[in-house]
Amino acid sequence: MTASTLSTATPKVTITSDFWNTYRQLIVKEVLPYQWAVMNDEADINITDEKGGENPDSKNSHAVANLKIAAGQMTGHHFGFPFQDTDVYKWLEAASYSFSYQPNPDLKQITDNLIDLIADAQEDDGYLSTFFQIDAPKRRFKRLQQSHELYTMGHYIEAGVAYHQATGNEKALTIAIKMADCIDANFGPADGKIHAADGHPEIELALAKLFEVTHEQRYLDLAHYFLVNRGVDPEFYDRQLEADGFDNDIIPNMHGVTHTYYQVDQPLLTQKDAKGHAVRVVYLCTGMAHVARLTGDKDLLAACERLWDSIVHRRMYVTGGIGSTNVGEAFTYDYDLPNETMYAETCASVGLTFFAKQMLQNEAKGEYGDIIEKELFNGALSGISLDGKHFFYVNPLTADPKFQQNPSKAHIMSQRQDWFGCACCPSNIARLVSSIDQYVYTVTDKAILTHQFIANKATFDQGLEIEQTSNFPWDNHIHYAVTNPNKVQTTLGIRIPSWSRSDFTVKVNGSSQTLPVNQGFIYLDVTGDLTVDLTLDFSIRELQANTAVAEDAGKVAIQRGPMVYCVEQADNPENLWNYRLAADANLQYHFNANILNGVGEITAQAAVRQTPQTDALYSNYQPTTWQPTSLTLVPYYAWANREDGQMRVWLSKENA
Incomplete structure (x- = not known):
């Protein structure tokens, strides 16, 4: 039989991931019926102004x-x-x-x-x-x-x-x-x-x-x-x-x-920085990247690359959120990433996912897959509750129910809402989750790029099939089985996430391999059947921000695999700003099936600030004393699904 080359036809992808099928069934059983009832004025709900004010029709x-x-x-x-x-x-x-x-x-x-x-x-x-x-x-x-x-x-x-x-x-x-x-x-x-x-x-x-x-x-x-x-x-x-x-x-x-x-x-073709309304920017960039690919316009693509660099490397939150201010729901300036007055609209994270998908179709660059992953598991997914009937317009990195008493912070809500007067976000996150099968692979004339670790069965042109199995995002082992009865010749590109770039292992047909990472991907020639076993580095990481980010000086954010974590008042006594992680936080992970529909928890050694009991607003300085304690962290996407309370992503760190 003569080998043939794979075409760029869109594969048929069936999602088998437990994590994502839970959400996809939620879309069908709860989200779509609920949203249809709301839009037909048949639901008993309260409609909130997305800025935290009163809505004319509640x-x-x-x-x-x-x-x-x-x-x-x-x-x-x-x-x-x-x-x-x-x-x-x-x-x-x-x-x-x-x-x-x-x-x-x-x-x-x-x-x-x-x-x-x-x-x-x-x-x-x-x-x-x-x-x-x-x-x-x-x-x-x-x-x-x-x-x-x-x-x-x-x-x-x-x-x-x-x-x-x-x-x-x-x-x-x-x-x-x-x-x-x-x-x-x-x-x-x-x-x-x-x-x-x-x-x-x-x-x-x-x-x-x-x-x-x-x-x-x-x-x-x-x-x-x-x-x-x-x-x-x-x-x-x-x-x-x-x-x-x-x-x-x-x-x-x-x-x-x-x-x-x-x-x-x-002129758009001369713009270097992401500025103005964040959703408009990423929708514009999505169209620009798509049209650049279809027309071969290199000037359009160069403009996309400049704006991507501006957004991802200087104006994006650790969760993937974008939009630093509620005034205009907008970008501001490089490294201006406040946590208490930020915006990070759900639609903006959805739009950045669209942009990344189009950029990946222009160029096989792992960073684009990294951002899709960051949004899917953090910035965008936070926009919908575990019951599918409550939503965030704004996705903060610090929250407190008391913010509602401050007009400059009233847009920062500590609980998801039934609906919004400007209801762009609820249906936007619904269409992203229901189309998740379109974000696993990118097929080019040179390779099949598998860039999302979402368990699935996929059928490509000429009968080639790939089955990916894993318990991602909780487990770091991903298995690929490629079935190629017609001996189609192609290349399989597997993304190695930036968070695992320094430590991963690969076995091909059971044999350990050392493969170079080329712009975030490893590549394998495919001429027949093969298996690939990828093990990623799921070490718990303490991230620090660029020193130009004033809000996060002396603080760390916790990440395991693709998941950014946060502390929530449901697990830790208030006030959360009085905690700091220990120099050796001894971060420990375990899966807790009993909360939040089952999530991976992290515990950390910490200390809580001890302050003298006084009614005085101000008093003479006294050295801070710290009482040893522990903190429990949960994935950011799952916060605000229990009792109302405070939340923080960035945590003070001893000796930071």
Whole structure:
């Protein structure tokens, strides 16, 4: 039999990981029904303002009602943000992915009916944004700085593509095509068209996805135009605002927001630092990386690499969170990573995962897989509770219930909430978890890259199969069995995480091997069947921040494998800031099946500060005395699933 070469066709991946299947079943059994009930105003919930203030309607979402009003099935005014439709679209996308591992005829009937509703709400020319259709039809595309029109349609395009791929529903794809055609008819470089894009990037990545399904070159060209033209005319939004009226904000108090917030202060291709609204940055970068790959535009890819470097190496929290301030939900400056006033929005961590995935498809670089892993097990996963019905908008590294009494910290919540007035995060984390099978492998024309240690069975082109078994993230042994009946010739690249780069072992067909690490991967030639046994270094690590990070001076964060850990008041008496780890903390790991659905716990030798009992606010200095004690740490993703209380990631350290 003559050997052949593997193609880049997408593999079929079945997740077998106990850890992730628990979450994927949670999506199907709890998350999707709960979110559908919320969006249909059928759930008994409290809706919280994501900034910690009061919400104008504390019980209802109205997201589906807005679509029904636009479709003529109900009467009334639009409710909520102008992008309220996207809550429904991301939910639809999550449901679409769930069908690949859990067919559900009842859910399929709901989603088919939803597609019919969306089609009825869509205008004949393809336009669909219910706020403008219901309450402001004459203002279409006239206030792009804050309208979210292309952002909204972009999220449907993503959902429509996913639903079509999952179910074959042609109407779902037709809606997306009509939207893209509407946008193409109104935007672009030609005379008479609008020479700018939405203030919130999203359409760029959506058009790239639509191009890959339809192969319609206009969609890729338009995505490319939106990117290379962004920031070329920084005053465009200002002129639109003046023409539409400065006092006619669609979102209150947005007309005075700087160009930097929208990433239009300078041409995108010249930007060196991640700045402005964090979610917008990573959505923009996701589209840019995707379009760079599809077009071969090296300037776009170089811009992606610069912004990646800025985010990951100077502006990212140890958990993978991004966004240092609640003012604009934004990046600030290098190494400004405060723990008590940070933002780290769930959507930003989800978006950084998208960005990393696209970068990995451009280049086989292990760091991109490292960040996917960091987000999946820490920064993004923290956004959803263990019951699937409570969510974080902000993912802090320090929390205290008393923060709610301080307006500058009120966005830092110590318990996940039922829902939010701006509910972008709940359905965003749902669509990420339900599509986790798309994040295990990246297939290039040179190799199969296996970069996530998520147990699975995968079938590739020409009958090649890979089965990965492990108890990751709790255990450090990963076994690969490659079955290759047709003797396909390819290369298998296995990511060696940065946290294990200095200590790992590999056996191939039972024989120990010493293999070089090339940009974070080891490589094996595949010509027939083989087995690989990888053992990673799960030593508990004490991490310190760059000395430029003022907030973390003299502190350490604890990590084991991919998991960042924290101390929580549920396990340790308050006040947590009075503890410090011992110089020899004697960190010990054990798995505790009795808490938090089963997690690995770490115990540490520590000391607690002893202070004189006094009512005085200030008193003369006395040397600190320390009482030996111990601390219990749990994985960061699992905090705030028990009683309300304090939490800390960064801990003081003796002699640090």
